Amino acid sequence: MRVSELSRSSGVPVATIKYYLREGLLARGATTSPNQARYDSSHLRRLRLIRALVEVGGLPIAVVKEVLGAVDDPDTGLHGVLGRTVYAITGTGGTEADSDVTDAAEADVRAITAHTGWRVSEKAPALAGARSVLARMHELGHAPGEDTLRLWAEAADRAADGDLRAVAHREADAGREGAAETALVGTVLGDALLAALRRIAQESHSAARYRSDC
Amino acid sequence: MRVSELSRSSGVPVATIKYYLREGLLARGATTSPNQARYDSSHLRRLRLIRALVEVGGLPIAVVKEVLGAVDDPDTGLHGVLGRTVYAITGTGGTEADSDVTDAAEADVRAITAHTGWRVSEKAPALAGARSVLARMHELGHAPGEDTLRLWAEAADRAADGDLRAVAHREADAGREGAAETALVGTVLGDALLAALRRIAQESHSAARYRSDC
Incomplete structure (x- = not known):
């Protein structure tokens, strides 16, 4: 055409x-x-x-170019595609919070990785991103308690398990390039989908707990 | 001051x-x-x-006004605060996809709610939001398989369990208003935190699966 x-x-x-x-x-x-x-x-x-x-993902064109570059590069393996995608789209936050708040957020992240057993580079932007959001929550006086933190960490772990399974299935059917695209779509559109599913689950859990009060 | x-x-x-x-x-x-x-x-x-x-949440001021209005209204119970927050911040997407794609997305959402047992209003914007993202994934040829869909649904369910526990703890300590703020902060900043945690988990899962190929 x-x-x-x-x-x-x-x-x-x-x-x-x-x-x-x-x-x-x-x-x-x-x-x-x-x-x-x-x-x-x-x-x-x-x-x-x-x-x-x-x-859907709200990505700037420069970021789209970077992530499609990873998908298109036959020398970049699937771990590399996922890594370049995740690093390119992740904001690191950047708060200028007090040190007690930053320390508390740092301790939360350590507790999460200890609970889940995640092994991740210290340079991962998502580590800085998680610390930054947690610092804000501490600053606002609404930091999650230990059980909430664990449930959120387990939720993220389960989501990532789903992500990697989708990539592996696709690799078996369509090879590296198809799987690389699945990694990209699952990561970017998956954020929007998981946020929507969490809201549906919130409504359901909240109705079960509080229905009589509204 | x-x-x-x-x-x-x-x-x-x-x-x-x-x-x-x-x-x-x-x-x-x-x-x-x-x-x-x-x-x-x-x-x-x-x-x-x-x-x-x-x-952090990227909310427009009009939406901030709506959600703070719910927090500040003593007649709005916690289920109402969560509901007004979630409804106000949730985009419904809005694709004009082909009907086969929309039907497939609709079937995915039904499979998810059947698997999790979520009970939710048909008017929930997050249902339309989830359908819209899934329709896009189908259109792109990267719809999640059954096992990925289940894992994502379980992830969302666990996250919402964490959300509601945080609200209940806070209610016991600080009453309705404190808990209403926790619901708001957990929902909005929680999106950013969960996305960051998912990326950390992805890196860890991906390294375990693909480390040798990069």
Whole structure:
């Protein structure tokens, strides 16, 4: 199909498609004349993926470029794709909290990793991110108690177990590239899905506990 | 303290504080003269809470106003506070996906609620939100398999169990208002914390599975 058709099918404006081509987010089509190229269903799929990462995941284009670069690089293994994705999309927070609050948050994170047995690089941005959110919670006087912290850690562990299983299934069916895309979609869109599922579960648990008071 | 001191301690500009006062997000101080009011630590705490909801949770001010309105309303029970919070902050997505994709997403959500036993209003925005993300995943060819879906549902269930326990603990210690704030902070900042914990867990699970390939 021509670029105009690709635009119509994907809902992405032609100017944006040309920008993605220049930036290397989308592979060039097969050249049919000096001014024309033909695109196929792989281009349409890629545009849908970019749209989902931007619209559902809220990722800036620079981050989309970085994570798609990892997916597209055949030398980056699945652990590498997941790592580059997770490192690229994770904010580290950055509070300037008091040291007692930071110490308490640090102790929480140590308690979590001790409870779950997670082994992770000290440089992982998510460690800094978790510390930063916990520091805020302590500052606000709403830090989670030990049992809540454990349940949240177990929830994250179970979610990650689901993530890795999805990647492994996909690898068996579709090889490295398909699995790399699954890792990306599961991580980014999975955040939105897990947040939605948690809200559904909250409503259900809350109704069971408090129904009579509303 | 005066408004200038409140601004310095909270890091919130005086003009913004005055805007919050006009909008009812912050209670008025005790008037000491026609042009002056005194503020106390409750005002400082409230400003820190607003900052966290905006900076960590990314909530628009209109949504902050709605959720603080629920916290401040003594006639809204804890189930009501959680419900108003969750309904106010949850996007419903809104895809215009093909009907086969929407049907598949709908079936996924039914499978999840059957597996977990969640009971929830058909009007819950999070149901529409979950359906919308799942429809995107189907459209992209990366819908989670049955086992991943179950693990994600169990993760959300465990997280919500942690949420409700935190609220119940707080209610025992600090009554309705403290518990209402815990529900709010846990829901909004908890999203960011759970996402960070999931990324830490992903790194750990992925290293265990794929370490040799990177």
